[in-house]
Structure formats: C-alpha cells, structure tokens
Amino acid sequence: MVPHLTTALTGPLLELEKRFLDHATEIERWMRVQWQDHLPPFYGSTDLRNSGFKLAPVDLNLFPGGFNNLNDAFMPLCVQAAQAAIERICPDARQLLLIPENHTRNQFYLQNVAKLVSVLQLTGLDVRLGSLLPEITAPTTLELANGSTLTLEPLERRGARLGLADFEPCAVLLNNDLSGGVPPILKGLDDQWLIPPLHAGWHVRRKSIHAAVYDRVARDFAAVIGIDPWRINPEFGVCSQIDFHERTGEERLADEVDALLARIREKYREYEVTETPFVVVKADAGTYGMGVMTVRDASEVRGLNRRQRNKMSVVKEGLEVHEVIIQEGVHTFETVDDAVAEPVVYMMDHYVVGGFYRVHTERARDENLNAPGMHFKPLAFETCCSLPDCRQGPDAAPNRFYAYGVVARLALLAASIEIEETMPAEAELAA
Amino acid sequence: MVPHLTTALTGPLLELEKRFLDHATEIERWMRVQWQDHLPPFYGSTDLRNSGFKLAPVDLNLFPGGFNNLNDAFMPLCVQAAQAAIERICPDARQLLLIPENHTRNQFYLQNVAKLVSVLQLTGLDVRLGSLLPEITAPTTLELANGSTLTLEPLERRGARLGLADFEPCAVLLNNDLSGGVPPILKGLDDQWLIPPLHAGWHVRRKSIHAAVYDRVARDFAAVIGIDPWRINPEFGVCSQIDFHERTGEERLADEVDALLARIREKYREYEVTETPFVVVKADAGTYGMGVMTVRDASEVRGLNRRQRNKMSVVKEGLEVHEVIIQEGVHTFETVDDAVAEPVVYMMDHYVVGGFYRVHTERARDENLNAPGMHFKPLAFETCCSLPDCRQGPDAAPNRFYAYGVVARLALLAASIEIEETMPAEAELAA
Numbered sequence: 074m075v076p077h078l079t080t081a082l083t084g085p086l087l088e089l090e091k092r093f094l095d096h097a098t099e100i101e102r103w104m105r106v107q108w109q110d111h112l113p114p115f116y117g118s119t120d121l122r123n124s125g126f127k128l129a130p131v132d133l134n135l136f137p138g139g140f141n142n143l144n145d146a147f148m149p150l151c152v153q154a155a156q157a158a159i160e161r162i163c164p165d166a167r168q169l170l171l172i173p174e175n176h177t178r179n180q181f182y183l184q185n186v187a188k189l190v191s192v193l194q195l196t197g198l199d200v201r202l203g204s205l206l207p208e209i210t211a212p213t214t215l216e217l218a219n220g221s222t223l224t225l226e227p228l229e230r231r232g233a234r235l236g237l238a239d240f241e242p243c244a245v246l247l248n249n250d251l252s253g254g255v256p257p258i259l260k261g262l263d264d265q266w267l268i269p270p271l272h273a274g275w276h277v278r279r280k281s282i283h284a285a286v287y288d289r290v291a292r293d294f295a296a297v298i299g300i301d302p303w304r305i306n307p308e309f310g311v312c313s314q315i316d317f318h319e320r321t322g323e324e325r326l327a328d329e330v331d332a333l334l335a336r337i338r339e340k341y342r343e344y345e346v347t348e349t350p351f352v353v354v355k356a357d358a359g360t361y362g363m364g365v366m367t368v369r370d371a372s373e374v375r376g377l378n379r380r381q382r383n384k385m386s387v388v389k390e391g392l393e394v395h396e397v398i399i400q401e402g403v404h405t406f407e408t409v410d411d412a413v414a415e416p417v418v419y420m421m422d423h424y425v426v427g428g429f430y431r432v433h434t435e436r437a438r439d440e441n442l443n444a445p446g447m448h449f450k451p452l453a454f455e456t457c458c459s460l461p462d463c464r465q466g467p468d469a470a471p472n473r474f475y476a477y478g479v480v481a482r483l484a485l486l487a488a489s490i491e492i493e494e495t496m497p498a499e500a501e502l503a504a
Numbered sequence: 505m506v507p508h509l510t511t512a513l514t515g516p517l518l519e520l521e522k523r524f525l526d527h528a529t530e531i532e533r534w535m536r537v538q539w540q541d542h543l544p545p546f547y548g549s550t551d552l553r554n555s556g557f558k559l560a561p562v563d564l565n566l567f568p569g570g571f572n573n574l575n576d577a578f579m580p581l582c583v584q585a586a587q588a589a590i591e592r593i594c595p596d597a598r599q600l601l602l603i604p605e606n607h608t609r610n611q612f613y614l615q616n617v618a619k620l621v622s623v624l625q626l627t628g629l630d631v632r633l634g635s636l637l638p639e640i641t642a643p644t645t646l647e648l649a650n651g652s653t654l655t656l657e658p659l660e661r662r663g664a665r666l667g668l669a670d671f672e673p674c675a676v677l678l679n680n681d682l683s684g685g686v687p688p689i690l691k692g693l694d695d696q697w698l699i700p701p702l703h704a705g706w707h708v709r710r711k712s713i714h715a716a717v718y719d720r721v722a723r724d725f726a727a728v729i730g731i732d733p734w735r736i737n738p739e740f741g742v743c744s745q746i747d748f749h750e751r752t753g754e755e756r757l758a759d760e761v762d763a764l765l766a767r768i769r770e771k772y773r774e775y776e777v778t779e780t781p782f783v784v785v786k787a788d789a790g791t792y793g794m795g796v797m798t799v800r801d802a803s804e805v806r807g808l809n810r811r812q813r814n815k816m817s818v819v820k821e822g823l824e825v826h827e828v829i830i831q832e833g834v835h836t837f838e839t840v841d842d843a844v845a846e847p848v849v850y851m852m853d854h855y856v857v858g859g860f861y862r863v864h865t866e867r868a869r870d871e872n873l874n875a876p877g878m879h880f881k882p883l884a885f886e887t888c889c890s891l892p893d894c895r896q897g898p899d900a901a902p903n904r905f906y907a908y909g910v911v912a913r914l915a916l917l918a919a920s921i922e923i924e925e926t927m928p929a930e931a932e933l934a935a
Contacts, residue, residue, distance in 0.1 A: 104628065
C-alpha cells in the first residue's frame with residue numbers, strides 16, 4: 074500500500090498538467106515519431122522539480138541506481154520494457170555481464186543491482202556480475218538485507234572481449250557511471266555489445282551539453298502543445314576554467330549567476346511568481362549530488378569560505394571541478410506529510426517503468442535532496458505514469474504521474490540525442 | 505480484488521510447470537529470437553485447456569473480443585504493448601479507424617471495443633469507429649452499461665482509401681473476424697495500413713493450418729526445454745468434403761475420429777492417464793464456438809440426429825460447414841468454487857497483457873465453454889503472466905500464469921508464421 078501524496082499546488086501547474094492531459098494523444102504521437110529517429114538509451118532516470126508554476130527535469134542519469142525503490146506492482150512493466158530494450162539493442166544476446174558501481178556496503182545500491190538482475194533474467198538472459206574492484210580476485214558473495222545474495226566476480230579480459238571465468242557474455246551492461254574515467258579493461262572491446270556506450274559515462278559527459286539539447290527538445294515539444302518552453306525548461310549558463318581552491322574565475326561565475334538570476338526574475342514577473350529566484354551551481358561533470366551549491370545572490374559565490382570551496386572543488390572519485398553549470402533553481406512545492414518530496418522517474422527503452430519520491434523532512438524547498446549524507450526516504454509512485462484519466466482533475470494521481478512521465482521522457486529523448494551528437498569519431502574510439 | 509483460484513491439479517502438470525520455471529531464461533531467449541524472424545500479430549487471444557497432464561491451446565483468435573474482461577491493474581501493460589505494436593506496424597500513424605463486429609446490442613462486446621479504444625488512444629492515436637452495418641447511415645451513439653458511450657459512423661470509401669466523414673485514417677484496425685467474407689469496401693485498400701491483413705480473417709483462415717504450424721512450433725519449443733511436445737500440443741486430424749445435411753463424408757469422419765482416439769489412448773497409456781479420451785469436432789473455418797461437437801466414440805458421429813446435424817452444419821454468418829478439424833480433447837481440470845474454469849490469454853504485439861477464466865458451473869470438464877448461449881462468468885487473472893517466481897511452488901499463481909503465458913505465446917507465434925505462409929500472391933491481392 075502506497076500512501077497518498079499530499080501536494081500544495083498553485084494554479085499554474087494545474088493548468089500545465091491540464092494542457093498535457095488535453096493533448097495526450099498529440100504528445101504520445103509526437104513521442105512515438107521522435108523515437109523513430111533516435112535510439113532510446115537502454116535505461117535512465119530523471120530527477121524532476123515541481124514548483125507549481127514549472128515542472129522541469131534537473132538531472133538525467135544514464136546509470137540509474139534506484140530500481141529497488143520502484144513499486145513492485147509495476148515490475149511487469151519493467152520486465153516488458155527491458156525486453157523491448159534488449160530486443161532493440163542486442164536481440165540475440167544469451168549472456169549478459171553487469172558491471173555495477175564499486176559500492177560493496179551500500180545496501181540500497183546492492184538491492185538496486187539485485188532488482189536489475191531479476192528484471193534482466195526475465196528477458197531471457199543469463200546474468201552475472203563483474204566487478205571493477207581490484208580486491209575482488211575471486212567470486213565474492215554479498216548478503217543483502219532482504220535475505221538475497223549477490224555474487225561479484227573478477228573481470229577477465231580475453232583479447233577484445235570481456236568476461237568472467239567460464240562466462241563469455243554477448244553483452245556488457247554498465248551500471249557504473251565511469252566518473253573516474255574508463256578503466257583500461259573496458260577499452261577497445263569488440264564483437265560485444267557495450268551498453269550504454271562509453272561516452273555516456275560521466276568521465277566525458279557534461280550536464281551543460283545535456284541542458285543545451287534538452288533546451289531544443291523542450292522548444293520543439295512546447296510548440297506541439299502550445300506552451301511557453303520555460304514552463305518545462307530550467308534556464309542555464311556555463312562557466313569554465315574555474316578553480317575554487319585558487320579562487321580563479323570567481324568573478325566570471327558571479328557575473329553568470331547574476332545574469333541568470335536576472336533572466337529568472339523577469340520570468341517570475343511575467344508569471345506573477347512571488348517566490349525568491351535562486352540558481353544551483355553544479356560541477357558540469359559529475360553526479361551523486363556532490364559539488365552542488367544553492368545561490369540566491371551573486372555575492373554568495375564571491376565570498377566562499379574554505380569549507381564551501383572544498384565542497385565545490387571535488388566530486389565523486391576525487392575529481393577536481395573546473396567547469397560548472399549554473400541552473401535555474403526550481404522550487405519543490407510537493408510535500409508528503411509536510412516533508413519536501415521530489416519525484417524521480419525511471420525509464421527503460423523509451424518506456425516509463427515507475428518512479429519514487431525522495432522525501433526529506435529536514436530540507437527546504439530550494440535545496441538539493443540528492444546530496445551526500447542525505448538519507449531521503451523513497452516513496453514509490455502509487456500509479457503508473459502512462460494512464461492519464463481525463464475524467465479526473467489534473468491533480469489526480471494518474472494525471473500528476475502522467476505529467477511527470479511526459480517531462481521525464483523529454484529529458485530521456487534529450488539524452489538520446491546527446492549520446493548521438495557526442496559519439497566520438499572512429500579514430501578516437503580505436504585509440 | 506480478484507478471488508483466488510482453486511485448482512485440483514495432479515502431479516504431471518506441476519512437473520510441466522516446473523520445467524517451464526526451471527527453463528524460464530532459455531524460454532524467454534528462445535521467444536526473443538523467434539520474434540526477430542516473425543512479425544507478431546497486432547493482437548491475439550488464446551483459449552487454453554489445462555488437464556493436469558497437458559497444458560495446450562485449443563484456439564487462437566486474431567480478433568480478440570474480451571479486452572473488457574482483463575484485470576484493470578494490467579492496463580499499463582496493455583498500453584505499453586499497444587505502443588510497441590503501433591511502432592512496429594504503423595509508426596507514423598496519427599489517426600486510426602477501428603472496424604468492430606456488427607454487434608450493436610452485445611454489451612460485453614461493446615465494452616471490449618470501448619476498452620480497446622481507450623488503450624489505442626493512449627498510444628497517440630485519434631481513434632474513431634467505422635461500422636460495416638448498412639443501417640448505420642449517420643453517426644450513431646450507443647450507450648454502454650458502464651455509463652460510457654461509443655459512436656459508430658458509416659464508412660466512406662474514397663478511391664483506394666477508407667475513412668469516415670472528415671476522417672482520413674493512416675491505419676485501419678479490424679476487430680471484425682470477416683467470417684462472412686471480405687466486404688467490397690475493404691478490398692483493394694492502398695496507402696493505408698490494414699491490420700491484421702485480410703487473409704487473417706475467418707473467411708479464408710483454417711484451424712487445421714494453424715494446428716499444423718503450431719505442431720512445428722511446439723516440437724521446436726519442446727526440444728529446447730526437453731519435453732514431449734504432446735504435453736503442450738493437441739493431436740488433430742482433418743476431414744473435408746463433408747455435408748452434414750446430406751450425411752456426406754460421415755464414414756470418413758468416423759474413421760478419422762477413431763484413428764485420433766486410438767492415438768490419444770496410446771498416449772494416455774504412456775502417461776498412465778485414466779481419464780476417458782475424447783475429441784472435439786469443429787468447423788475448420790469459423791469461430792464463436794459454433795459448429796462444435798464433443799465425441800468420445802466414433803459411433804457418435806455416425807448416427808447424428810437432425811438437431812445435431814443442423815447444429816454442426818452452420819457457423820457464424822450462416823456459412824455452411826464442409827471441412828472439419830478433429831482436435832484431441834483436453835480435459836479442463838481447473839475449477840473456481842467447483843465451477844469449471846478455462847483460461848483465455850490476451851496478447852498485443854508479442855507481449856502477454858492479461859487474461860481471464862471462463863467460469864461456468866453447468867458444464868462438464870470435457871465440454872466447450874465458448875458456445876452460443878453460454879453465459880460464462882469472466883474472472884480476470886490476478887497476477888500478470890511475465891513474473892514467474894522461483895521461490896514459490898510451480899502451482900503458485902505467478903507460476904501458473906507464467907505457464908499460461910508461455911503456451912499462449914507459442915500459439916501466437918504459430919499464428920504469426922501461419923499469416924506469413926498463407927500470404928496471398930500479389931496477383932490475388934490485386935484481384
């Protein structure tokens with residue numbers, strides 16, 4: 074049983090959701106045609122923010138790590154979508170090697186891996202786990218809190234193919250975002266499907282490139298249903314050659330923040346929004362909510378103290394931050410029992426397979442809930458995202474979730490185009 | 505809430521279901537590879553019989569008429585599968601014309617149509633209903649028992665395209681099995697998707713051809729999981745040039761029945777089955793359970809009285825029967841509250857989207873529950889058919905339904921091959 078969501082929504086979002094409802098047929102047809110031209114990523118998840126006047130994606134993850142948080146009632150959807158994904162990408166595959174993140178003690182993450190394994194097995198794949206951790210030198214079984222187990226095995230490179238002892242997989246699926254770069258053992262694989270392609274990893278992926286593609290997708294889509302693209306699209310700017318330790322580029326960053334805040338203020342005036350605008354400064358490469366800062370005034374980035382500079386200068390795997398994206402902040406106006414709640418939508422192939430809220434009682438509406446040490450409580454969506462119900466109001470659960478699913482799919486489409494457009498030339502691939 | 509199913513199963517089926525469970529990965533992979541080579545029908549339904557020692561399809565319908573009987577909890581599966589079907593067959597389609605059966609007073613059938621419309625709309629299609637009934641000369645709105653409405657409109661033929669007033673559909677979907685032949689208005693359509701193709705209609709389709717293809721599919725599949733194909737495949741024979749009124753071919757039919765019963769008896773001895781074998785004599789073309797007779801001894805077809813001869817000689821649309829298929833009868837050993845229950849599995853594209861039991865208190869285990877005047881009670885499947893659970897026994901609901909889904913998909917695959925192999929030559933199509 075999933076608790077009901079208590080929301081405190083203002084008029085404009087209802088109007089936006091109503092627009093989605095009224096145009097559901099055009100929306101689905103438009104999506105269908107887009108997916109004829111672009112290969113959907115194998116899987117992905119989108120973090121959304123719902124401010125009442127705006128419903129927008131703020132992150133698109135190509136290595137989703139929360140399948141364990143989805144509503145079990147929608148497992149069949151997940152299996153069906155995974156079948157479609159496998160058929161599209163590696164239709165003959167018999168054996169699949171799954172490479173997870175190097176977390177061996179994070180029970181939540183391990184349960185995500187276990188869920189993913191069970192879904193993939195039901196698509197007709199023999200699935201085993203290969204670890205990038207050097208200390209995994211023999212099959213190592215991890216006990217999960219829910220009583221099940223996972224066995225990590227050492228990877229074996231044989232020529233241009235990757236496998237395990239007695240295991241020659243047709244396909245390799247990464248659930249590891251490659252933040253630390255591509256390990257040599259993954260380079261130059263041949264005659265084996267590698268999903269997603271290496272350049273989808275955070276070692277080369279840039280939030281700003283995704284945001285620029287999303288900007289185009291949002292404009293095209295907005296024209297189809299006749300809305301201002303700003304309603305679904307956070308404004309953004311980029312600032313490179315930053316060094317937080319050395320305080321290099323601080324002024325340029327402050328100017329960029331100032332310019333973006335000015336653009337947002339203008340939009341707020343247009344929509345008669347009385348909230349205080351804010352922006353979020355994030356490392357352009359990187360994930361896990363590291364290197365993220367909420368800013369309401371440019372002066373805040375000028376006078377960063379040592380602790381703040383340290384926090385901003387390093388992301389996952391200890392990488393230094395030199396480029397940041399400054400993204401329009403979208404207030405979180407949804408709550409569950411008075412706690413701030415942010416939706417995360419999960420997709421496989423181009424299908425929405427579920428989602429959950431990150432629920433946190435101790436954070437404000439303009440703070441990031443996906444941050445290190447933040448123990449959010451996941452609350453699975455109670456209905457699926459593909460069954461809007463025109464007989465109910467735009468804020469009824471099926472319609473709210475439909476709206477989430479639409480915006481999440483727009484971000485997924487942007488990721489698909491981003492992967493296409495950032496595909497390295499063959500010469501680079503061979504290097 | 506769906507009531508639990510009470511079954512009275514003997515050992516052998518548990519062993520068969522266990523075999524499916526143990527080989528689920530191979531099964532799913534085999535299915536995936538088959539669907540690379542064969543185009544799945546847009547939709548289909550399979551009637552299964554579950555005798556404890558045998559789980560077999562006895563009918564495959566390419567114009568399913570019971571979507572209203574499916575569990576609403578699986579509507580998202582249905583929508584997702586319908587999206588896949590539309591993408592595969594008519595990816596650019598914007599408008600779809602649905603042509604239903606000519607039943608304007610059958611509330612159950614009309615609710616099926618309404619359900620189908622709502623599923624198709626969610627795939628991004630503008631859907632309208634065109635009627636083949638001559639009395640529909642203007643848009644006619646039918647009230648449904650559940651409060652919704654359906655509007656039937658007169659078809660308009662414009663050159664090589666079919667439409668309605670102010671409606672130029674990209675695709676035409678038949679939910680009419682064409683038992684009475686192809687109406688001229690449907691012939692020679694060009695530049696428009698016609699789904700399924702005309703030769704899937706009962707005016708040319710033959711149960712015996714389907715059975716012959718299923719026989720091959722069942723053999724191939726049985727080899728993959730190491731079972732005797734008989735466990736999933738009803739034996740059959742064919743008898744043509746029959747005239748029940750004139751008693752022409754009666755002896756040949758009796759001989760065929762005798763030979764088939766002898767084969768079944770031998771199998772029963774092999775499997776130590778103590779039930780009385782029976783066969784079902786059916787019109788080779790035709791549906792709706794018309795022209796169907798249960799026979800335990802060849803003598804029964806020799807001495808048919810006038811009423812029986814009348815019953816066998818005519819099927820839907822008043823067509824005369826001249827060819828019959830004699831199919832091994834499979835006892836129905838499943839019950840719900842002591843009533844005989846027969847599973848029907850629904851599929852769209854190659855996905856199982858749900859199913860229901862035909863439950864009837866007044867029929868015996870060797871009688872056909874899909875017959876005129878038979879008011880079966882539909883009981884929707886309580887779980888989906890794609891999530892077998894190895895931690896539970898083979899007779900647990902998810903595993904029973906998985907077994908149904910596997911056998912139903914085999915029948916669907918046979919239908920796909922049947923449609924390929926019976927495709928008319930271009931010259932015939934142009935005629």
